[in-house]
Structure formats: structure tokens, C-alpha cells
Amino acid sequence: MLLEISHPLELIKLTASLDSFLHGLLPSWAALLIEFILVGVVLLAMYAVIALILIYAERKITAFFQCRYGPNRVGKYGLIQSVADMVKILLKEIIHVDSVDKFLFYLAPFFVICASMLTFAALPFGNGLHAVDFNVGVFYLIAVSSLSIIGVLLAGWSSNNKYSMIGAMRSGAQFISYELSAGLSLLTVAVLAGSLQLSTIVADQSYVYHWNLFRGHLPAVIAFIIYLIAGHAETNRGPFDLPEAESELTAGYHTEYSGLQFGFYYLAEYLNMFIIAGIGTTMFLGGWNAIQVEGWDGFNQVMNFIPSYAWFFAKTGVLIFLSLWVRWTFPRLRIDQLLNLEWKYLLPINLVNLVIMAIIVVFGLYIK
Amino acid sequence: MLGLLALKAIVRIVSNCNFSTENMNSSLFLVALITGASLIVAGLGMAILLSPKSFNPQKGEAYECGIPTKGTSWMQFHVGYYLYAILYLMFDVEAVFLFPWATVVRELGPSGLVSILFFILILGLGLAYAWRKGALKWK
Numbered sequence: 001m002l003l004e005i006s007h008p009l010e011l012i013k014l015t016a017s018l019d020s021f022l023h024g025l026l027p028s029w030a031a032l033l034i035e036f037i038l039v040g041v042v043l044l045a046m047y048a049v050i051a052l053i054l055i056y057a058e059r060k061i062t063a064f065f066q067c068r069y070g071p072n073r074v075g076k077y078g079l080i081q082s083v084a085d086m087v088k089i090l091l092k093e094i095i096h097v098d099s100v101d102k103f104l105f106y107l108a109p110f111f112v113i114c115a116s117m118l119t120f121a122a123l124p125f126g127n128g129l130h131a132v133d134f135n136v137g138v139f140y141l142i143a144v145s146s147l148s149i150i151g152v153l154l155a156g157w158s159s160n161n162k163y164s165m166i167g168a169m170r171s172g173a174q175f176i177s178y179e180l181s182a183g184l185s186l187l188t189v190a191v192l193a194g195s196l197q198l199s200t201i202v203a204d205q206s207y208v209y210h211w212n213l214f215r216g217h218l219p220a221v222i223a224f225i226i227y228l229i230a231g232h233a234e235t236n237r238g239p240f241d242l243p244e245a246e247s248e249l250t251a252g253y254h255t256e257y258s259g260l261q262f263g264f265y266y267l268a269e270y271l272n273m274f275i276i277a278g279i280g281t282t283m284f285l286g287g288w289n290a291i292q293v294e295g296w297d298g299f300n301q302v303m304n305f306i307p308s309y310a311w312f313f314a315k316t317g318v319l320i321f322l323s324l325w326v327r328w329t330f331p332r333l334r335i336d337q338l339l340n341l342e343w344k345y346l347l348p349i350n351l352v353n354l355v356i357m358a359i360i361v362v363f364g365l366y367i368k
Numbered sequence: 369m370l371g372l373l374a375l376k377a378i379v380r381i382v383s384n385c386n387f388s389t390e391n392m393n394s395s396l397f398l399v400a401l402i403t404g405a406s407l408i409v410a411g412l413g414m415a416i417l418l419s420p421k422s423f424n425p426q427k428g429e430a431y432e433c434g435i436p437t438k439g440t441s442w443m444q445f446h447v448g449y450y451l452y453a454i455l456y457l458m459f460d461v462e463a464v465f466l467f468p469w470a471t472v473v474r475e476l477g478p479s480g481l482v483s484i485l486f487f488i489l490i491l492g493l494g495l496a497y498a499w500r501k502g503a504l505k506w507k
Contacts, residue, residue, distance in 0.1 A: 117404030
């Protein structure tokens with residue numbers, strides 16, 4: 001990995017030189033404070049920009065699937081459509097219905113946004129580009145991302161609206177069910193990787209056949225597929241969008257939210273899609289590692305020239321495209337079908353899969 | 369009173385983080401948390417400053433197809449959700465025990481594998497029991 005750090009386009013050099021510059025200029029507490037503020041600003045900017053890009057991409061790709069044009073009026077190819085939407089949503093009055101529980105109503109978005117922000121901060125975007133890197137990283141991701149369901153339940157409960165209530169209950173049942181599968185499939189990979197720290201997991205997947213997806217033979221592939229299904233269901237999208245089924249519940253748990261308050265839920269939904277794809281990339285597809293094949297030296301050199309964050313975003317983009325494809329292809333499930341899929345199929349398969357993976361790891365049958 | 373307690377807790381958390389490189393992670397965790405909260409506070413502040421304000425009694429009505437809503441919405445809901453929540457609790461606690469195991473599978477070897485097999489087997493039996501009793505059936 002030392003070879004990649006010397007790469008001209010890697011941002012780790014920039015951050016390291018900035019760090020030494022600030023520490024040389026200021027006392028250490030002031031330098032740290034400025035660095036923390038910089039980290040916060042960068043996180044915020046990436047959060048907003050990724051959401052804007054994803055909203056535009058989703059609308060264009062959906063239009064492509066449905067044989068129509070999609071946004072094409074604001075700017076060239078409708079490129080600044082989502083910027084215009086954001087400005088519009090900022091100019092809306094913030095109102096709440098008389099019968100809501102005001103405190104909980106305004107508290108709910110904090111849970112949803114903070115949960116996705118905390119998860120977002122833990123993603124390894126590139127070589128050395130991660131804000132939070134705990135030694136229990138995988139566990140941290142699962143623990144923090146499940147905070148958002150508290151926000152959703154609070155939103156549904158405090159709205160004092162029957163649609164919101166039903167939407168929140170469905171969302172709660174769906175989220176906690178599929179969180180099990182997502183957690184267990186990530187656990188299967190953690191058994192294979194032998195570590196819970198995200199930076200270690202990524203660093204171990206250097207060559208293509210070291211990617212956790214290929215390294216663990218069939219159980220890893222099964223875990224990947226289960227993770228994709230469960231992650232997709234966790235974001236309340238695609239065939240699993242019962243909590244906000246428009247035709248029955250108007251908008252589900254955020255029916256009573258309007259303007260920017262609604263915008264926060266919208267933002268968090270797209271960011272959660274990105275986060276799920278990002279975790280999938282990190283755990284299964286080698287994270288920010290370039291595609292490298294042992295023995296093909298010329299090929300590896302060319303691939304190494306592309307910086308690590310570009311690889312991360314490219315792989316994540318592929319998984320997001322897959323998620324969009326599923327969303328616009330399959331019809332919506334019923335609540336009992338949804339829960340059956342999880343409890344009667346995915347969970348037992350997952351448990352057996354975990355045991356098989358443990359046997360493979362203990363007897364050293366995986367690709368070393 | 370509650371606000372005071374919350375303030376005290378926040379002060380304690382901040383004072384325990386002696387912003388050094390050793391526990392950089394926990395300080396950065398706090399940074400991310402504050403970033404998320406400030407996104408909402410700043411956004412709402414901007415919206416309040418920029419947006420027009422008007423009064424209309426119908427703005428205060430719950431959204432329900434245009435007719436006034438009947439009764440409270442804080443009512444009883446389907447018991448099925450409750451059953452799934454209990455089942456979830458069982459498996460979630462299991463995951464807490466399995467995560468530390470995942471890091472030491474190689475060191476523990478076959479004997480550790482056998483012990484964890486029994487653990488997973490008992491959990492599987494729990495799921496099978498719930499299935500047999502009809503807890504997984506949506507009525």
C-alpha cells in the first residue's frame with residue numbers, strides 16, 4: 001500500500017501537509033479545533049453534494065427505465081434541477097399541525113439526520129480518508145445506523161395522523177427485521193476478515209481474489225446477495241416501500257412534514273442509499289482498492305494511477321445503480337410477504353451461512 | 369431541570385474528551401454528531417428567515433383527504449408488530465455476543481467453533497419454536 005500513498009492525486013498527502021502546517025503555526029488545541037471544523041465542513045459539503053447528485057441521477061435513470069426524458073428544462077440536460085428544488089424547499093414556510101406533539105415532532109429529524117451523518121463519517125472513502133475509524137467499526141456502523149428508526153417512529157407517533165402512525169409501524173417492523181439480516185451478513189464477512197476495523201478490512205483486500213466476495217467462496221457470495229436485499233429493504237425503497245406506499249398511505253411517516261422538515265427525510269433517504277452501497281463496497285468489493293490482478297504488472301500500474309477515492313465512488317455507484325434497477329423493476333410486496341421473506345427465508349439461510357463460513361475459516365479453506 | 373441535566377451530561381462528555389490523538393475517534397464522533405445537528409438547526413434557521421409567513425386556520429388541520437379527522441390517532445395497533453419486535457430483540461442480543469467471537473475465530477480453532485455451534489443451534493431452536501407456534505404468521 002506504500003506505493004499508492006506516493007501517488008500524486010491521493011488526498012492523504014494534502015491532509016498530512018495541512019496537518020503539519022497547522023500544527024507548526026498554532027498551539028495544538030487551536031490546530032485541532034480548526035481541523036475538527038474542517039472535518040465538519042467537508043462532511044457537510046459531501047453530504048449535501050452526494051444527495052444532490054443522487055437525486056438527479058435517480059430521476060434521470062428512472063426516466064430511462066420508463067422510456068421518458070426526466071428533468072431536462074433547468075440547465076443543460078436538467079443538471080441543476082435538484083439545486084432548484086433545494087432552493088424551493090428552503091423557501092417554504094415551516095408549519096406544524098395543531099394536534100402534533102411539538103417537541104417530538106421537531107426532535108425526530110435530528111435522529112434521522114444524525115444517524116446517517118455518523119454512519120457517513122465512518123465510511124473509508126479512500127486511502128486514509130475516513131473521519132471515524134473505530135476498532136469495532138462494523139459493530140459501530142450497525143449500532144449507529146439503527147438509531148434512525150427511532151426518528152422514524154417518533155415522526156409517525158408525534159404527527160397524530162393515522163397514515164403516519166401506520167407508516168411508522170410498518171417502517172419499524174421492516175427496519176428491525178431486515179437489520180438482523182444485514183447485521184448477520186456483515187458478521188459473516190467479519191468472520192472471514194478476522195477484524196472489525198474498517199481500515200484493516202479494506203487493506204486486507206488488495207488483489208481481486210482477496211476481495212471478501214471471492215475469498216470466501218459461495219458463503220461470501222450468499223452473504224453479499226442477502227446484504228444487498230436487506231440493505232435495500234432498510235432504506236425503505238424499491239419493492240419494499242410499504243412505509244410510504246403512496247396509494248394507501250399518502251406518504252407514510254412523513255405525511256405531516258412539509259418544506260425543509262420533509263427535505264431532511266428526503267436527504268437522509270438518499271444518503272442512506274449511498275451509505276448502504278458504501279458499506280457493501282467496503283466489506284465485499286475491496287473498498288477503495290484498485291482492481292489488481294497478481295502477475296499483470298502493466299495492468300496494475302494503469303489501475304493504480306486512478307486514485308483510491310475514485311475507485312470507492314465507482315464501486316459504490318455500481319451498487320447504487322443496482323439498487324435503482326431493482327426499485328423500478330419489481331412491484332411492491334405486501335407486509336406479510338415482506339416479513340415472511342425475512343424471517344422464513346433470509347434469516348435461516350443467514351444462520352446456516354454463518355456456520356459454514358466459520359467452518360471454512362477455522363479449517364483455513366479460504367483464499368489466503 | 370431536564371435541560372440542566374442534559375447540559376451537565378454534555379459538559380461531562382466534552383470534558384472527558386481530552387482532544388488528543390489517542391482518542392481522536394471519539395472526538396471525531398462528536399464532530400460528526402454536531403455536524404448533523406447543526407445541519408438541521410442551520411437549515412431550519414435559514415428557512416424561518418427566508419420563508420413567507422401567512423395564517424390560515426386550515427393549515428392546522430391534520431392531512432386526511434380533506435375531511436376533518438375523527439378521534440385521536442394515538443390508538444392501539446396490530447399485535448403482530450409487537451411479536452416481531454420481541455423476536456428481533458432475541459436475535460439482536462445474539463449478534464452482540466457473536467461480534468466479539470468473529471474477531472477471534474482463528475485463534476479459538478475447532479473447539480471454539482463447536483461451542484458457538486451450540487449457541488447458534490439454541491437460537492435456531494428459538495426461531496423454530498416461534499415459527500411452530502405461529503408467531504411468524506401475519507393474521
